[in-house]
Amino acid sequence: MTHDDLPLSRPSQPKARNWSQRFLDGIEWAGNKLPDPAALFLIALVLTWVASAALAPVQFADTDPRTVIRDAAGSITASSPLRVKNMMSGEVLASFLARMVRTFVEFPPLGVVLVAMLGVGVAEHTGFINAIIKSLLSITPRTLLTPMLLLVAIVSHSAGDTGYVLVIPLGGVIFAAAGRHPLAGIAAAFAGVSGGFSANFLPSGLDTLLQGFTQSAAQIIAPVRTVNPLCNWYFTSVSSVLIIGVGWFLTDRIIEPRLKRTQVDPGADLPPLDAVTAGERRGLMAGLGALAVGFLLLALAAAPETSPLRSKNGSLTEHGAPLMDSIVPLIFLLFLIPGVVHGWVAGTVKSHRDIIQGMNKAMGTMASYLVMAFVAAQFTYAFRESNLGALIAIKGALFLESLHWPAQVTIVGIILLTTLVNLLVGSASAKWALLGPIFVPMLMQLGLSPELTQAAYRVGDSSTNIITPLLPYFPLIVVYCQRYVKGTGIGTLVSMMAPYSVAFLATWTLLLLVYWGLGLPLGLQAPYAYP
Secondary structure, eight states, X not given: OOGGGSGGGSOXXXXXXXXXXXXXXXXXXXXXXXXXXXXXXXXXXXXXXXXXXXXXXXXXXXXXXXGOEEOTTSOEEEOOBOOOOOTTSHHHHHHHHHTHHHHHHTOHHXXXXXXXXXXXXXXXXXXXXXXXXXXXXXXXXXXXXXXXXXXXXXXXXXXXXXXXXXXXXXXXXXXXXXXXXXXXXXHHHHIIIIITTTOOSSOOHHHHHHHHHHHHHHTTTOTTOOOOXXXXXXXXXXXXXXXXXXXXXXIIIIIHHHHTTSOOOTTOOOOOOSOOOHHHHHHHHHHHHXXXXXXXXXXXXXXXXXXXXXXXXXXXXXXXOHHHHTHHHHHHHHHHHHHHHHHHHHTOOOSHHHHHHHHHHHHHTTHHHHHHHHHHHHHHHHHHHHTHHHHHHHHHHHHHHHHOOOHHHHHHHHHHHHHHXXXXXXXXXXXXXXXXXXHHHHHHHTTBOHHHHHHHHHHHHHHTGGGOTTSTTHHHHHHHHHTTOTTOOHHHHHHHHHHHHHHHHHHHHHHHHHHHHHTOOOSTTOOSBOO
């Protein structure tokens, strides 16, 4: 069987389109009429400059929660009103120009993507990843590929943002190798990695990151109130089951059938569908052996309580621990070394030039992403420095407080407001730094715990990640899709991900309300009520 025989490469017969399919087609059409993503970020940058210049003279009475300083008793000792910075003033423009290169180099996704792709590129070029996929497909039923991929995507949250550069592209490769549409694999993986970002069976660095902001916000009302880093663990574990189930249904019943009209480009680099050869099998065993040795050495290095991989508190997993900060370099090594070993045993590596060629090939696919990342970095910096995102978040939160809704309705309002802010501010920690000092004390005064408020925030924060082009990794996902369908644009990706976003938001919100209604524990030391 060859790829030319696959259904995805043949035109399908036209079928009647229901209203939802026509709506998604409309989103795709409108989205693809937008300028190139790099140009879109440039337009957004100009609009940010203009809006900041217009709003800078306005004197807002709202306090900027990031400037509040309190004493041991919880009383405010210093604060500053929220001000929009004029990004078009001469001094600010000069500073913007002077740090343009540093802004690009310090763009958070840039280093993660490039370093990880160097190792992954070698593993792909030598055939190590291809051999793993073909072996995996030989033991995994085709119908269970989707939940398996979603499970891996959710577990990847424990390694930070590495799912974006590892799991999502592999989703396309795995689906293509199984004779399914590669864009459906990318969509499913993207849904699990980003749409289900706050769902996880395992603790992750996000737990401790959010807990720090939540505890600080809670201590505005109760100076001695503490929040356990795993206060949402039970709920996020159950949420993982929800994300897998909903994502499985959407991928197989809605997304992939719709993609039958989208033909994979004839020149797309699809993995072969033939069986694993004897040479590949030997190389695979050697590569996996090298991978096992690498994990063993890492475990031995991390085991001692005095290990340099641990934080000052002796933790391996908390935010800021050297092990957590080394995830991307470790991924580079844990793909590079097994890839080289596989290639040497299987005969696909003859000299060091083959290894360098693999890295060069991987970087060659990143050209369009680098252009988008440069402009996106400048926009992200200007939008953050202007305080426009902070203004929108604070005004929205204060409006929600003024409505005096019942507790359950207020929680739903928190979720919806978070989803809207998420369309403008991509970083989960940056949003919670803004919203936490408002949401947490506000709901504590309504008798709701900080832990419940944080859980509501996490639902809203995750659900719309996959439909906002302002997500730092969004341009990268477009690039992944263009490997198979060069005509993929922002509209194509948004129309693919919109059903996931709507379904996750609705079902996840309902899950939280039912979970709360049943009184099931959110996590460790996590009450629902606050006096």
